[in-house]
Amino acid sequence: MKEVTDDIYSRVRKVKFKRIGLDPSKKSNQGEKVDHCNSKKDKYDEHQHSVSFNSKSEEKKKKGEGRIITSNTTVQGFHTKFQQELKIGDYIEIEHPNTLIKESRQVVNIVSERTLIVDREFSFDLVSTSEYYYYTNDNDKDLDILNKSNTYSYREKDGMFKYKTVVKSVNSKLSREDILDIRAKKQRDKYCWI
Structure with a gap:
């Protein structure tokens, strides 16, 4: 006979913990969750070039209009103005609602006001709409020539x-x-x- 637990959502948490690589049997997964997120972020930083979030980029970061969902490298927007707000070479930042990990990707192509393509896919696709932030990369002089x-x-x-x-x-x-x-x-x- 199986054990009856008071927590009715334990099955859901076990699946969620397994998906992000935590041990579902431990009660205090908060410390592990932070370590897991940091190791995952370090792996991405070593594998490909990423933008570190310092105080300068935090000041330049602007909230984008509308809400977005993602599928692989494609970003679909609802009530967005990608062509007016962004340009090729800018960075888009999201915070995943499930894992609360902040990730940023570089904009490779702006297809329309509601669709854009980023350089690589996010670790998890955004299934529900969420807010996004964007900031510009001042180091790329070649991109300015392309956008003029x-x-x-x-x-x-x-x-x-x-x-x-x-x-x-x-x-x-x-x-x-x-x-x-x-x-x-x-x-x-x-x-x-x-």
Whole structure:
């Protein structure tokens, strides 16, 4: 016959502790949890370059608008403004609701206002929406050049049998949505959405 315990959530805690690598039989797992989090963070720092959180980055850290969920390296936002707030090379920081570990990742690509891609996946995916913080990396001068201006080109009809290529520069980063809108306005590509 099995032992009856007063704690009705003990099975859930055992699974959670097993997932993050703690011993479910011990009552005081708080000290181990901190050590486990620190060792996990140290492993990530040694394996790949990470940003250490010092007082300067804490001052520059801003709360992002909206809430996010993650799946591997893709970050999906709800009521977010990624293109207005972030640029390529910035860092995004989250705190996992289950493990309370703070992690930061570098933004590799901003797809739209609601989607961006980070350099590597978080240790656990965010299933429920959570808040995020972002800060800029002032050390990368090459990223400033990439973010300053972009160009796009399209073909226009010039005469009876001629086409000319027109190159235009834009001050901000265009998403695929914006490029599709530009193409849809052109006479030649007005059916490009089909």
